[in-house]
Every structure is written in structure tokens, then in C-alpha cells.
Amino acid sequence: MERRDRDRQIFHILAKSVRSVVESETGDLKDVQEIRLRTGQPLRMVCGNRERVLPSEEHPHIITKEEIRETMEYISHYSLYAYENELRQGFLTVEGGHRIGVAGKVIIEKEKVKNIQYISSVNIRVSHEMLGCADRLLPYITRNRQVCHTLIISPPCCGKTTLIRDLIRQISDGNKYVKGCSVGVVDERSELGGCYMGVAQNHLGSRTDILDCCPKADGMIMLIRSMSPQVIAVDEIGTAEDIHAIEYAMQCGCKLIASVHGLDMDEATRKPVLGELIRRRMFERYVVLGTGKHPGEIRGVYDERGSVLCRDL
Numbered sequence: 001m002e003r004r005d006r007d008r009q010i011f012h013i014l015a016k017s018v019r020s021v022v023e024s025e026t027g028d029l030k031d032v033q034e035i036r037l038r039t040g041q042p043l044r045m046v047c048g049n050r051e052r053v054l055p056s057e058e059h060p061h062i063i064t065k066e067e068i069r070e071t072m073e074y075i076s077h078y079s080l081y082a083y084e085n086e087l088r089q090g091f092l093t094v095e096g097g098h099r100i101g102v103a104g105k106v107i108i109e110k111e112k113v114k115n116i117q118y119i120s121s122v123n124i125r126v127s128h129e130m131l132g133c134a135d136r137l138l139p140y141i142t143r144n145r146q147v148c149h150t151l152i153i154s155p156p157c158c159g160k161t162t163l164i165r166d167l168i169r170q171i172s173d174g175n176k177y178v179k180g181c182s183v184g185v186v187d188e189r190s191e192l193g194g195c196y197m198g199v200a201q202n203h204l205g206s207r208t209d210i211l212d213c214c215p216k217a218d219g220m221i222m223l224i225r226s227m228s229p230q231v232i233a234v235d236e237i238g239t240a241e242d243i244h245a246i247e248y249a250m251q252c253g254c255k256l257i258a259s260v261h262g263l264d265m266d267e268a269t270r271k272p273v274l275g276e277l278i279r280r281r282m283f284e285r286y287v288v289l290g291t292g293k294h295p296g297e298i299r300g301v302y303d304e305r306g307s308v309l310c311r312d313l
Contacts, residue, residue, distance in 0.1 A: 009096040015070035035124040097127040097194025134166040138177040140301045148284035152259040158289040172205020183208045184229030186219030217241035233257040243273040
């Protein structure tokens with residue numbers, strides 16, 4: 001995605017008064033990770049893992065209900081009702097793969113979240129492409145030019161999606177570490193491909209097929225039956241259904257690239273169902289990310305036994 005396209009996508013969904021402040025203070029969104037709007041609170045931005053109040057701590061821009069309403073109208077193209085299915089998850093994804101988190105009054109129906117109304121907080125997480133950010137990792141997760149089953153373990157906001165996106169691109173196109181091969185991507189939240197009308201806005205390689213806005217467990221099985229992928233990539237696994245689908249894909253001969261929220265190997269091992277896969281050594285490589293100056297900073301790579309292959313790439 002070109003930088004000017006990314007900036008246009010973000011500025012286009014901000015209320016005009018908020019847009020004016022952000023544009024005057026940042027110029028572009030090259031290093032911006034989050035823009036946070038909370039009713040009655042200062043406009044805040046996270047840039048390079050540091051939070052700023054805009055335009056300044058001394059003279060903050062205070063977010064109004066009207067600015068939240070205007071922003072949500074732009075995000076939903078004036079039809080928030082049409083995004084009810086996405087809102088029940090607490091976020092929407094817009095063109096370019098940018099995730100918009102929301103908070104407000106939760107509507108419950110039959111003991112399940114149906115919708116969110118009276119939205120009072122909006123968190124815009126800016127999607128960034130970093131072509132080549134997986135270069136240093138590929139030698140450790142490939143063998144004989146084949147991809148190893150790989151699980152990426154990462155706390156939030158540490159660049160796992162950015163890293164997976166570049167892994168998909170390189171595995172799909174091929175290079176000296178891996179043969180180019182067909183990659184199936186289940187992009188449940190439209191963050192990996194950033195699809196717009198079914199077409200990926202991010203670079204995912206020439207041999208990649210994407211199921212956009214599809215539940216991960218269903219999508220993995222659909223891809224195996226329809227597209228014969230050699231590698232399947234999914235982001236943020238967590239449910240028992242996800243884990244069972246991953247095991248099924250592995251048994252079908254597909255290599256897996258997946259991610260999960262966690263601080264380290266120990267925490268991942270303690271997770272229900274996933275921990276059983278780890279104890280059975282189903283994954284061949286584990287990549288642990290940490291907070292650093294740049295997205296996707298790697299704290300350690302481990303083999304299927306949990307032995308360290310490298311640290312601080």
C-alpha cells in the first residue's frame with residue numbers, strides 16, 4: 001500500500017475538525033500506530049510506541065459527541081446498521097486493513113452481544129506494510145526451502161500482523177529460503193490483505209488466495225477443499241474450533257503460519273487446547289515478539305521442543 005493511499009484512507013474517516021488537528025501535527029501517518037478518540041477527553045495518538053496529546057498537553061483538543069458521531073458516519077458510510085455483525089465483535093475494519101475499535105453501550109440479546117450503541121470511544125489502529133520485515137526470520141522457519149509449521153506469539157501492538165503479512169508475500173513469491181508456493185489466507189478481520197471489494201490492497205504475493213471476512217475455522221477447511229494450498233496463514237487464533245481446524249489442515253499436508261496473543265512460550269502452553277498442540281509438538285517453530293522501536297521485533301525463535309534457535313533478531 002502506498003503511503004499516500006494509507007493517509008487518505010485514515011484522514012477520510014476522521015471528523016473534519018479532528019482531521020485538521022491530526023494533519024497539522026503529523027503531516028503524514030508514517031509512524032502513527034493509533035489515533036484515539038474518547039468523548040470529553042483529549043485527542044491522543046500513539047506514534048513509535050509513545051503516546052501524545054494533540055495538539056499539546058497544555059492545549060488539548062477535547063473530543064465531542066458530535067465528532068464521534070461524524071467519525072462513525074464516515075467509517076460506516078452513513079449506515080452503521082449495516083455493520084452490526086462487525087460491531088458485535090467490538091471493531092470494524094475499513095479499506096486498507098485499518099482496524100477501528102469501538103466502545104459504548106453494549107446491547108445483549110439471548111445472552112450474546114448483539115450490537116454496540118451510543119459509541120463513546122473510537123480507537124483507529126493504522127495498518128502498516130513493511131516489505132522485507134520478515135527477511136531476518138525466514139532462515140529460522142524454513143528447512144530445505146520448505147516452510148515449517150510456525151506459531152507467532154505476541155502481545156498486542158507488537159507487529160505480528162505486519163510480520164505475517166510479509167511472510168505470506170515472501171512465501172508466495174519465493175526466494176532463496178523458500179520455494180514460491182500457493183498460500184491460502186483466512187482474513188477474518190480484513191487486516192492481512194486489507195481487501196476492498198474482494199481485492200487485497202496489501203502485497204500478499206502472486207500465488208495467494210484470500211478468504212476475506214471469513215471465520216478462521218470454516219475458512220481453513222474451505223481453502224483445503226477448494227484451493228489446494230500448500231501453506232495456510234491465519235492471524236489471532238484462539239477458539240477450540242480454530243485449533244481443531246489447524247490440526248485438520250496439518251493432517252492434510254498443509255503448512256501453517258498462525259499467531260496467538262501471549263507474552264511468551266509458557267503463557268501459550270497454558271492456553272486451553274492450544275497448549276495440547278504445543279505439548280504434542282505439532283508446531284515446528286515458535287516466534288516470540290516483543291515491544292520495540294519497530295513492529296515485529298523478535299525476542300526469540302524456538303524449535304518444537306522449546307529449545308532456543310536464536311534471540312533478539
